[in-house]
Amino acid sequence: MKSKFILLDLDYTEFNNRVYLELTGRINGKKTVLLYDKFLPYFYVELSDESDADRIKQIKEGDFYVVSTEWLEKTIISEEKKLLRVYLNTPRAVKPIKSIIRKEIKSFVQIYEANIVFIKRFLVDNSFSMFSQYDIEYEKSEMESNYTQPCFFLKSIILSKEQQAYSPKVLSIDIETLSEGEEINPEKEPIIFVSLYSQSLQKAFTYQKYENPENFVEFCQSEKAMLERICECIKEQDADIITGYFSDGFDLPYISKRARIINASFQPGYDNSGIRVTGSSFKVAKIKGITHLDIYRFIRGIMNASIDSDSLSLAAVSRVLLGEEKHEADFDSFFKAWKNQESLNRFAAYNLQDSRLCYLLSEKIVPSIIELGKLSSLPAFQACRSSFSMLVESHLLKREKEFSMLSPPLPEESELRKRQRTSFEGAFVYQPSPGFYESLYVFDFRSLYPTIIVSHNISPETVNRSSKKKIDSPVEGVWFSQDKEGFIPYVLKDLIDARAEIKRKIASADDREKTILNARQYALKTVANATWGFFAYPLTGWYSYDCARSITAFGRHYITTIIDKLKKAGFSVIYSDTDSIFVCLDGKEEKSLMQEIDKINTELPGIMELNFEGKFSTGIFVSTKGTMTGAKKRYALMSQDGAISVKGFETIRRNWSEIGKEVQMKVLEMILSKKPNNEVESYIKDVVVKIRAKKIENRKMIITTQLKKPISEYESRAPHVAAAERLREAGKRAAPGTIISYIVCSEGKKIADKVRLPEECEQGDYDTDYYINNQILPSIEKIADVVGINAKELITKITQSSLDKFF
C-alpha cells in the first residue's frame, strides 16, 4: 500500500530483541501507527589497528549484539579519520557494547556520537521533522499490540517533494483545584474544574450542580466521572497537540496523580496509557500519540529574553503577546461559593478563560515551536522544552553531514572544570555623559556576532591553523585561516541567507503563509543568534575559548573603531552598547552623517553591515548613584511619533507604588517632550502637595511584594512580612508565593509597624513622608537632575512652605 503520511509523534519499541521505530501520524486524516525496523542505532569507533574491526563485528552480550559495521571517512574538527560505524540491535545495547569495546579492543582510541538519542538520530540523519508530509509504503502488521489506532508495518518512507502546509489541531486544557491550605496538595485537594478549549470545543466541566449555569458549563456526577469525561473528550477531539500553561509542572501531573488517588480511569494515550510524568526538579508530562506542548516551558526557555514583561505568568504574557487583560481570580470567594453551593458561573468563566488564553497563545507560539523543531530536527515535544544550546547542538548535528563532520567528543571532567573557571571579556558599553539630548540617530549591526563569524571565517577548525591566507584576531596570538570555509561560518551564512530569502517572501504572502514564514524566520534567527554562544558553552565538543573571545573582541574592535571615525568626522557619540551606536548631529547635516555611515559600511569586512535603526527626537541619560558619570543601560528615548521607550529604570518593575511609577513616567514624558522646567517643577509640587493633603487615592499607594518563604523563616521583619502577618491574623492565606499588598500608614515608629493592609487603611491615612521620600523622590531624582532640577531641594522647599502655612 502507498499513501501520504503526516508525521506527528515518534517513539520506539522492541520485539524479539530488535528495535522498531513507532511513527504516529495521519493517513487520510486518520491517526495511524507505523512500525519500522530499517533504522538502527549506531556510533563510531576510532581504532589504531583496522583489523580489530572483525572482532567488533562479533561482539554479543546477552540480548545485545553488533548487527553490522562499515568504514567511513569523517572529519573531527580538522582531522580526517577513517572510522568504523557500528550498528546495534537496540538503543539499550549502546551502553554495554560501548564498554566492551573500551575494555576488550586493544587498538581502541575513541568513540564518537554515542550519546545521541535514537529518535533524534533518526530525524537528524534523514532531515525528517514533525508535521511534514511523507510518501510511504506500508503493509499489514502481524504483530500483536494494544494500539487503539490502526497499526501497520512501514516498508519505506521519504519526504514528499510537495509539502502542503499542515495546520495541526490544538486542544488546550486548564484545571482548578480546591486549594485552601498553604500548599497545593493533590493527595487531598480535589480538581473541581477542568476546561478544554479547541476550535470545536469550549467547555468548563465541574461536578457540583448549581442553578442557571452558563451554556459552556457541563456538569458531571463526581470528580471521578469528570476526569473520565475529560479523557473521553480528549480522545474524541483527536487533536495533534495538547497545550497548557505550566501543564508540565502542574495540570497534567495533578490530573495523573488525582486519577490514581480517586481511582478514575484516565488513559488518553493511543496505546491506552495514561499521562507519563518524568523528571524530578523539572517535571515533564507525556501522552502517547498526542504532542504535549507546555507553552510556559517554551516561553521561559526560549522567548523569555525577547518578552518585555515583569513576570511570565499567564496574565502577564497574555497582556504582552495578545494584548488581553486576564480577569484575575479571587479564590477565597470562589471557594466560598463552592462550599455554600452558590452559583459557580464566575469560577467556570475564569477556568475557561485560562484555557482560552492558552489556546490563543498556542496559535501564536506553536508555529514557532514546530519550525524550530524542523530546523534542528527535533520533535516538537523536545523543541518546546529545549534550551538554546540544545537547539544549536541538534542543528549542527543535522548539518554535519554536509561537511562529512562528526561532533567533536565531549570534554573530560578535568577539561570541563577548566572551562567552567575560564571567563573572557564581553561586549563594549560606552559610558554616556548624563544629560538631555535632541535628535538622536541610532545605528546598529544586524546580527553582529553571526556576521563577524561569517566575515572572518571563525570556526574551531580554522583557528590557529597554518594557512596561506589568514586574518588576525584582536586577541594576541590568535588568527583564523581563510583558505577553506569553516563549518560554523558555512552554517551561519546559510541561516542568514535563508532568513533574508524568507523576509522577501513574507512581503507577498497571504495570512496563512505569513504565519508559517514568520515562524520560520523566527526559528532561523533564534538558532543563528544562539550559535556563537556555543563556542563559550563548556558542555559541548564545539567549545573554543579562542573563537569565543575573538568574536567579542572583534565586536569591541568594530564598534569602537566606528565611534572614533564618527567623532573624527565631527559628530558626537552619545552612547553605544554591544552592537548599537547613538549619535548627535552636533550642528552637522543629516545627509553628511548618512554619507559617513555609507563610507563606514564600505570599509566593513564581509557581510557585516551597520544599519540605520531610527531617529529619536529626544533622549535622556541619567547618572549613576552618587556620581557624575553616566549610567550604562539606563536611558529613555522619545521617537518622532511621541512613543517613549524606557530602559533599565527599576521603578517600572514591581515593588513600587502606582503613584511612584505614575510620577516617574509623567516626569519622563514632560522632559522628553521639552516642557519648560517650571512646568515640571509645578507638576512635582502639585503631586507633593496632593500627597500631603491626603488627596491621592489609597489604591495608588499600594505596594506589592511577593512573599518568598513562610513568614516564620524571615529573620528580619521587612514591611511585606509585617503585612503578611496582618494578612494571616485576618484569617487569610499568606503562603510563600502570595503577592502581599500593603500601604505604609502614619501610625507607628518603624516602617514595619506602619504597614497596613489596603482594606484596613482609611482613605488618606498613608504616611506622607514615607511616600514622598521613599517613593516619589528616588523615582524622579536622577531624571530631574538631567535638566537641572534638584528634586530633593524642591521637595524640601515645598515641605517648608506648607509647614509655614501650617503654623
Next chain:
DNA sequence: TTTAGTCGGGG
C-alpha cells in the same frame, strides 16, 4: 565583590 541557594509557573 564573590558565592551559595532558591525559584520559576500553577490553585
Next chain:
DNA sequence: GTGTACGACTAAA
C-alpha cells in the same frame, strides 16, 4: 531514555 540539565535573582559570606 544511546545523555544531563538552566539561569536569573537574592540572601549570606
